[in-house]
Amino acid sequence: MANLPNYAVSPGEHIQEWLDDRHLNAAELARRLGVTPKHVSELLSGKAPLSAKLALGLERVTGTPARLWNSIEAGYREDLARLAEEESLVQQYDQAKQFPLAYLRKWGYISATSRDKAGTVRELLSIFRIGNLNSFDATWAHSKVAYRKATLNGDKTFERATWLALGEQAAAIEELPEFDRKQLEAMVTDLRSLTANPNPVVAIAEAQAMLRNVGVGLCLVPPIPGFGVHGATRWILGRPIVQLSVRGKKDDQLWFTLFHELGHVLLHDHNSIFMQGSGSREEFEADVYAATTLVPDEYRDRLPANRNIRTVRELAKELGVAPSIVLGQTQKATGDFAWGHELKVTLEWDMGSK
Template sequence: MTTTTPNYIVTTGDFIAEWMEDEGINAAELARRLDVTRKHVSELLSGKAPLSHPLALALERVTGVPARIWNQYESGYRSDLARVQETRELEAQYEQAKAFPLSYLRKWGYVTASARERADTVRQLLGVLGVASLSAFETTWAEGSVAYRRAAVGREHAPAIATWLALAERHHDELNELPAFDRSALETQLPGLRALTSGEVLEAIDDAVERLREVGIVLCFIPAVPGLGIHGATRWLNGRPIIQLSLRGKTDDQVWFTLFHELGHVVLHGGKELYLNGDLTRAEEEADAFASNVLIPPQFVPRLPRTRDIAGVLALAKELGTAPSIVLGRAQRETGDYAWGHSLKRKIEFRTATPAS
């Protein structure tokens, strides 16, 4: 939500001066009545001197206006001063903020301020990142105690990666409502999760979210940042895994494979690491193998079609209880022939501007 800062500030002294005018009292007389110096009254009227609580009580006795009202005037004035100063500081950070994917954040409604509203743009970006300033972002993500954050900012496209990861952290409040992570329960759930792939895609995804919650895993979907090239990520927060998928590719076989890939990290690796789908590491290779073997167990691999055999894909998918697109995708990878069977793949689109888990 965009906020508007007024271009003028009403000081507590303005309200005092208004009372003085109504009563026909000058500054010298008010100083005598308050038992303070004329200089203090002058600074109070100009807003230079703060209104103390004892002086608010004295004003109550002199003016008949309750001290709480004078304190409210003072609090509002000081708040306005701070807001004006904050606006200047936020505007000064705008050039630095442009390193982050602002157009992406606007597209999905995470930032509603326009490019002309520089202070509000930076303010909303900081809200996404969960920091008070961009210098605080640098120290929090590069030097803080959370290992996966440090790993994120050490990469190419660090601002985009950090933004994408930070959006998923909005789900961290749910962690308190989740049971402790249960690895054996997750492994028991894997066949049922695989069976979900054959159902209606969006309903199956919702079901997967709930099933994973039961074993202490947060699964959320955050739109892909253009140019980032990341399908999914896994890391641990407060002892529980958070898996986020980008729906990059937007077909059901890719989304399901990425989910089981990330679950491979949860089962095989764990710990405090950040796993980004697409990295060229041994852990990524192991997660790929895990996903491949769970979705299509090794004993079924020799039965994958080696030609453009739609009927063979459908038959094997039915026997496995999986989506035909998953069998097709595996057959395509095995043969290197990707130019067929596209009608078996179902497209997935985000349903809301700010998707939630």
């Protein structure tokens, strides 16, 4: 859009040039076209549209093909609409400032600068897939769509909606195959083994590919400052979308959140949206699913009761999971979180390829 002119040239201006070059006036053109002088006057001023019928007449009078006159007219109307839209977008900028624009620019979801008000609003509308910010409330905050109904009301409405919308965009839902529950259940053990990879960023990318093959969209969207959420799950077009915020930047939290969300996929209603932190029964059940999937019940009595790094490592090796996962389960069981930090891997994300 930056390379387009901020003006529109009507067919009438081209017609006027033709008249001037031949020292003809509007009255003469009206006589040749068989229309009223008023119609020609309005055509020359850009007030009257150039009809396809009149374009054929101009072809005979001027020698310029009708298709070129029609093209000029179409371009003129498009430019008028674009200029009118630019003004409308600028007027919506105050509404746009309610959204986390600094965050969206930081992570490259919006490329327009703060000076480019129209461009900022245009890109924001694309994220939410709406034509006007006045449609946001009905489409997102008070949507009738099942997977948007919950969790958007409150003082973080714009942050929540933005984060979820980015997840929809990243999940490429239309490209997902049909969801296959049995295949997902069968691959849980393989997914768990990925946690032992010393490079969790590479491992989570592998998990994305595996889940995509069974119709589960897994997407990573950076956390929005002030909006504390680790993950969310909802169903769109019959496919589960699992969204992680990579909040916390440690591998144990990443993996626990993933299995927590997969718990929602396998255990809960497909017409709801689940976001961690609600304190609901479903959230508790998803926590239990994640904990017992990563460290099955028959191993839980072997979690160390004290700060025993060696036992943590040995049990993790036997289970085929990351030591940080066993550490996290141990810390939660004992309430002692002040040790073993060397077992946790700090994640380094490159969201440029989001």
